[in-house]
Amino acid sequence: MAKDQTKTKMRYYPALLGRHDMTAVMPALVRDVAFFNGIGGVVVGIWIYDKFRDFMAKTMAHNGREITNRKKFIDNDKSILIDPMTYILGSQYKNFIRKRAKIRAELPSNVLQYLLNLEEIHKNKTGGYEKGVFIENVIEWSKSSELTKAMIKLQKEGGATLLFSPYFTNFRSNFNAMLEANLEFAQQGINNVKRIENAKLGIVICIDKTILKDDDYEDRLRNLFTAYKEKLTNVDRFFLKIDGIDLNDKNEEYEKIRKMVEIANKVLEQSVFFLGIHEFGLILSLDGLEDFSSPMYSNLRIIRNKKGNRKASSVGRYVRPKDMERLKKDDIRYLPCSCIYCSAYSNVSQIPPREWNILRKEHWIWWLNDEIKQVTEADDSGLAQSLKDRFSRTTHRDWVGFI
Numbered sequence: 001m002a003k004d005q006t007k008t009k010m011r012y013y014p015a016l017l018g019r020h021d022m023t024a025v026m027p028a029l030v031r032d033v034a035f036f037n038g039i040g041g042v043v044v045g046i047w048i049y050d051k052f053r054d055f056m057a058k059t060m061a062h063n064g065r066e067i068t069n070r071k072k073f074i075d076n077d078k079s080i081l082i083d084p085m086t087y088i089l090g091s092q093y094k095n096f097i098r099k100r101a102k103i104r105a106e107l108p109s110n111v112l113q114y115l116l117n118l119e120e121i122h123k124n125k126t127g128g129y130e131k132g133v134f135i136e137n138v139i140e141w142s143k144s145s146e147l148t149k150a151m152i153k154l155q156k157e158g159g160a161t162l163l164f165s166p167y168f169t170n171f172r173s174n175f176n177a178m179l180e181a182n183l184e185f186a187q188q189g190i191n192n193v194k195r196i197e198n199a200k201l202g203i204v205i206c207i208d209k210t211i212l213k214d215d216d217y218e219d220r221l222r223n224l225f226t227a228y229k230e231k232l233t234n235v236d237r238f239f240l241k242i243d244g245i246d247l248n249d250k251n252e253e254y255e256k257i258r259k260m261v262e263i264a265n266k267v268l269e270q271s272v273f274f275l276g277i278h279e280f281g282l283i284l285s286l287d288g289l290e291d292f293s294s295p296m297y298s299n300l301r302i303i304r305n306k307k308g309n310r311k312a313s314s315v316g317r318y319v320r321p322k323d324m325e326r327l328k329k330d331d332i333r334y335l336p337c338s339c340i341y342c343s344a345y346s347n348v349s350q351i352p353p354r355e356w357n358i359l360r361k362e363h364w365i366w367w368l369n370d371e372i373k374q375v376t377e378a379d380d381s382g383l384a385q386s387l388k389d390r391f392s393r394t395t396h397r398d399w400v401g402f403i
């Protein structure tokens with residue numbers, strides 16, 4: 001029971017990681033005041049940041065207010081955080097080498113330019129990058145500040161409020177070497193961002209889920225956070241991330257995730273921001289978590305037909321808020337929700353697949369914002385009880401045990 005006298009200031013940041021997310025979230029953000037006021041900002045994956053920049057640059061009516069540019073968005077106290085997703089950059093580089101023409105067409109122009117620069121720098125080197133992101137690459141990258149500079153430049157161009165230094169996942173198997181490389185990245189970030197750019201800097205501490213499997217995971221996490229805290233100064237915000245968790249899995253390591261936030265807040269001496277945690281973030285508010293993001297709910301999967309062509313599946317699930325059930329479009333006739341988005345449709349079968357994908361994401365944020373409002377407005381003594389009551393009626397009733 002970690003909740004104390006401090007009232008929670010929890011905020012949700014939709015994570016826009018694909019083009020579908022952008023088309024679903026941004027128009028609603030621009031159109032609806034309640035939607036706009038409900039979020040803390042957006043987390044944008046670096047792979048769509050150029051689309052995001054174009055989008056933000058356009059003049060958009062916002063119920064009487066005008067968002068004319070990125071600055072206005074920030075002036076409205078909404079943050080833009082651009083996740084460098086460095087680990088994907090590594091695998092993209094590998095693909096880029098192999099399937100240059102195809103990748104070229106798909107990559108954002110500035111990311112492509114970065115990969116070309118990277119190739120130029122390393123074209124005379126043997127081994128290494130063609131193999132993808134292995135520990136040797138990470139360590140080598142961490143020694144050169146080229147990667148850090150390029151990633152920070154991309155974020156700046158995208159209009160980020162706070163800049164992230166690049167990061168890779170801390171794995172159990174090569175824990176010490178990876179930690180050292182990540183600390184080096186972070187230090188370069190501080191050198192570049194603080195000394196040259198004079199901007200705010202966030203450090204992402206990303207661990208692989210397997211670390212939570214260790215019996216001594218608490219000690220390991222404490223040591224990890226202590227290393228970040230002691231080696232780095234001048235960090236504006238720490239961000240947590242876990243690779244490989246499945247939040248729809250009832251047996252996921254929820255208790256350990258909760259413990260992780262507790263330890264992080266204590267060791268780092270600030271409220272951390274959790275990237276990619278979705279509605280479990282409501283429980284973490286009891287541990288002082290203030291900000292969290294999640295990818296826009298259950299993206300459509302890309303499947304291949306018999307001819308091998310890529311095609312978006314229509315299995316995107318819709319969350320029924322009352323019990324957190326994930327519903328298939330084919331299984332429901334009416335939408336069990338009265339939010340402004342859902343109430344526009346009388347019959348599910350009439351919703352075209354493309355609009356279905358947008359609607360269920362708008363609905364998801366609307367509903368989560370409403371949940372957060374209830375959390376932030378609950379009095380402290382009643383917060384735990386209200387969360388218990390809430391989750392006991394849902395498919396996540398197991399979470400009640402963590403409250």
Ligand SMILES: [Zn+2]
Nearest residue numbers: 337339342363
């Ligand atoms: Zn709805």
